[in-house]
Amino acid sequence: MKALALITARGGxxxxxxxxxxxxxxxxxxxxxxxxxxxxxxxxxxxVSTDDDEIAEIAKSYGAQVPFLRSEKTSNDFATTADVINEVISEYEKRGKKFDIITCIYPTAPFITAKKLKNAVEELSASDADTLIPVVRFSYPPQRAMEIHDGRLVFRQPENLSKRSQDLEPHYHDAGQFYVTRTESFLKTNSLLVGSILPLELSELEVQDIDNEVDWKLAELKYNLISKDITE
Known part of the structure; x- marks a missing residue:
């Protein structure tokens, strides 16, 4: 079973x-x-899938392959991850290469480890699932979420206010690090988020969206806090 690691890294x-x-x-x-x-x-x-020459050179210097540059169509602000994966599959097929499993990895995810990726690919391979996604539990129960209507707070599910937190079903969200999927399943649905999905639960310390400078600083703090565990 052939597996591809695809790291998405546009320059814009x-x-x-x-x-x-x-x-x-x-x-x-x-x-x-x-x-x-x-x-x-x-x-x-x-x-590494990129449209940027500097990113391509840095990627190569760390050992990644950049067999082709990303097209203009998949480099704009409206291109989706699915668009990028489809392009990569197509370009490799032109070169006579096919992969049974594709792991789509984000380039700003320093908490990913070799061990996590190895376990994730092996777990999906040994199952009948279509995809595996790392997830993290919501720290506060979404069942107690509030909305603001006409300047006043309104509970979405007031029936849950008297329940203990530990009695509420845990909810999870995408950790935003990587996705392991069977190529055949992806091509059928054009999505990573459908079909039979295995979870890989991570702790809050191992997860940080990096969308602005504050996020970046938080990620560095978390990384330094658990760096010994990450590098082992």
Missing amino acids: SKRIPRKNIKDFNGKPIIAYSIEAALGSGVFDEVM
């Missing part, structure tokens, strides 16, 4: 300029994703 980041190659604790943040993928030992190829 708006909120944090050059975000995908910005220094994170001493090296370009994309390097963490590349090194984890290479270190996992489960991928036949580790590639």
Whole structure:
């Protein structure tokens, strides 16, 4: 069973300029994703999909392949992850290569480890599921969410106010780090979020969206706090 690690890294980041190659604790943040993928030992190829020559050169310097540059169509602000995956599949097929499993990895996810990727790919391979997604539990019960109507707070589910937190069903959200999917399943649905999905639960310390400078600083703080565990 052939597996591809696909790291998505376009050059046009708006909120944090050059975000995908910005220094994170001493090296370009994309390097963490590349090194984890290479270190996992489960991928036949580790590639970076980018439209940017500088990102491509940095990716290559850390051991990733950049067999082609991303098209203009999949580099704009409206292109989806699915668009990028489809393009990568198509370009590899032109080169006579096909992969049974694709792991789509984000370039700003320094909490990814080789061990996590290895376990994730092996778990999906051994199952009959279509996809595996890392998730994290909501720290506050969504069942007690509030809305503001006409300047007043309104509980969405007032029937849950008297229940203990531990009695409410845990809810989870996408950790925004990587997705492991069967190529055949993806091509049928053109989505990573349908079909039979396995969860990989992560702790809050291992998850941080990085959309602005405050997020970046929080990610560095978390990384330094648990760096010993990450690098083991």
